[in-house]
Amino acid sequence: MEAWLERARVNPAEEPAFFRRLLDALVHVHVPVSDDSGRPRLVQFRHPDGFDAIPFFTAWEKARFASSSAVKIVQVRGRDLFAGTKGATLVMNPNDGGAVLYPEEVAALLDTGFVARIEKTPHTQFHVRPAQSAPAWLADLVSQCLKDTSFVMAAYLLEASTSPPEELPPGLLIWLVADLAFAERAARLVGTAIQSRGAELDVVVDVAVHDASQPLPEPLADPRILPIFSR
Incomplete structure (x- = not known):
């Protein structure tokens, strides 16, 4: 996945192919070390833009770098992560300034394998x-x-x-x-x-x-x- 991620960074036209592969790839998430809730729980964090998000990582090393003694790292298939967190916002590799996936984008990715390419431009007088x-x-x-x-x-x-x-x-x-x-x-x-x-x-x-x-x-x-x- 790291090779595909780098290709998408260099060439935005590769982004759709990367996200399709992400569905079947193994990614890494943080879960609490101590959790007696009886159901799987994922760690969230407060994004600098003010919303709560679930981080996930395309490589174990990236997950370890962002971890602490309060969490452990587990692997999950991308498709299972997205399906199990419907309604949540996810952030890929947050320490690398990774992509934010809003709930509507996650739903579209699961349903169609499609994520839109959005290009920000400076404010223009129309x-x-x-x-x-x-x-x-x-x-x-x-x-x-x-x-x-x-x-x-x-x-x-x-x-x-x-x-x-x-x-x-x-x-x-x-x-x-x-x-x-x-x-x-x-x-x-x-x-x-x-x-x-x-x-x-x-x-x-x-x-x-x-x-x-x-x-x-x-x-x-x-x-x-x-x-x-x-x-």
Whole structure:
């Protein structure tokens, strides 16, 4: 797995193959040394971004480096780990800045063997207008993937470009209004849903997140722009 992990680090296009192999690979987790609960329990930690997560490791040496006298290291198949921790957030090799896998991504990996590739870009000033040429299924897909969340309050489907609309053919923008503590999870949830239908898209789709505790930005105050999802 370490060789596949290094390939994925060097070439992001290798990430899907790595995660598919992870399902059948043996990984390492921490469990309490003393545990009289009668059921397996995994150690969690508080991620710097403020959420609780279960760490797992692709190599025993990495698990040992992050261990303490209060834990022991056990092996488990990746598929069994993901299936047994549904609803939890996992972090792979946290001491190496490893990947965060949110619950929705774990579910997609188990169900389809697919994990979306998400690329963060610096904040960009968009020129937006109501979407006129979006695929008919896109609004329903986004609405469906958000309906069971508690941290996304609204979603808008827009045409957007970095130049005035009359100068450049627009791409699409999904603009989410969400609890800022869950901004990355919200964006990746939508990205996973969209990329699962990626073969049906011939246009770039960006995802932006607006802090729900702040007033709506000026573009979203346009009365022509209505949410495709609201809570």
